[in-house]
Amino acid sequence: MNKLEIVNLTKTYKHKNANENISLTLNSGVYGLLGPNGAGKSTLMKQLATITTPSSGKILYNEKDIVSLDDEYRALVGYLPQDFDAYKNFKAREFLMYMAALKGMNNSEAKKKVDELLKLVGLYEVRNKNVSKFSGGMKRRVGIAQALLNNPKILILDEPTAGLDPQERTRFRNLLSNIGTETIVILSTHIISDIESVAKETIMIKDGKLLLKGTHREILEDMKGKVYTITTKNESEVNEIQRNYKVVSINRGVEDTQLRIISDKAPSYENTKLTEPRFEDVYMFYFELEDAREV
Numbered sequence: 001m002n003k004l005e006i007v008n009l010t011k012t013y014k015h016k017n018a019n020e021n022i023s024l025t026l027n028s029g030v031y032g033l034l035g036p037n038g039a040g041k042s043t044l045m046k047q048l049a050t051i052t053t054p055s056s057g058k059i060l061y062n063e064k065d066i067v068s069l070d071d072e073y074r075a076l077v078g079y080l081p082q083d084f085d086a087y088k089n090f091k092a093r094e095f096l097m098y099m100a101a102l103k104g105m106n107n108s109e110a111k112k113k114v115d116e117l118l119k120l121v122g123l124y125e126v127r128n129k130n131v132s133k134f135s136g137g138m139k140r141r142v143g144i145a146q147a148l149l150n151n152p153k154i155l156i157l158d159e160p161t162a163g164l165d166p167q168e169r170t171r172f173r174n175l176l177s178n179i180g181t182e183t184i185v186i187l188s189t190h191i192i193s194d195i196e197s198v199a200k201e202t203i204m205i206k207d208g209k210l211l212l213k214g215t216h217r218e219i220l221e222d223m224k225g226k227v228y229t230i231t232t233k234n235e236s237e238v239n240e241i242q243r244n245y246k247v248v249s250i251n252r253g254v255e256d257t258q259l260r261i262i263s264d265k266a267p268s269y270e271n272t273k274l275t276e277p278r279f280e281d282v283y284m285f286y287f288e289l290e291d292a293r294e295v
């Protein structure tokens, strides 16, 4: 069994609820945590990683409260914080060996694991280079490697793909699909395509509250009948549509302009077509345009 239960979790900072009454059950597999800035993703992850304690509610691992499991629980967790920064004066391998020692691994076990992970994240060739010389994406990969040192049963990754280039992102996705089978992986991101390709379920939060949790297919099913394309040659119509609807994208062609919009009711413009929802539409439906544009 590998089960995390989050029960009515609330975290209050001063007078603000960063998380409010969140209840979720998670089993092995990859979960994508999606939400705009300030939604409460990092706060939820910090509580799962025991970096911060809940104001109320509880977290159970295999039916036991993680507070009472204490170090036994921590030994099962790998965590990549959002603001992860490897100690700059360390070389990559040296840093991972140091982290392995902190996690209580013996030297020969650590050497084997560190080299394995350096290869896995594609940093083996540069293992003896100073982390300070690394790009943002390479530093992130060091962070991912340190989170994997103890073969975690629960892997918490706060924006793991921030700063990764497309090639690094693909490598990361492949890596995740290999570890996801026996580990509970929770990853937060603003990048919808990360979630589309690796997550078995998506958890969406906004203003600290759980909006929905479901498989890709379930979430898209809910959006059916709400996404339309409108094609027009009339620029004032384009402006009017932008004022009145949630617009996911605008394609300006030579002849005409096509808008992709979200609406509960069919718009009455001449060239309107109901279309199949995509994940970016879901994001747009629940969150705001500025975030959707980051995709």
Ligand SMILES: Nc1ncnc2c1ncn2[C@@H]1O[C@H](COP(=O)(O)OP(=O)(O)OP(=O)(O)O)[C@@H](O)[C@H]1O
Residues within 6 Å of the ligand: 013, 014, 016, 017, 018, 035, 036, 037, 038, 039, 040, 041, 042, 043, 044, 082
């Ligand atoms: N230590 C803290 N003290 C006070 N308020 C905090 C603290 N940490 C988070 N908050 C507030 O709690 C809310 C949720 O923050 P959190 O960092 O969890 O969001 P997030 O979804 O991870 O955002 P982002 O995508 O920008 O990282 C925000 O309003 C934030 O300002």
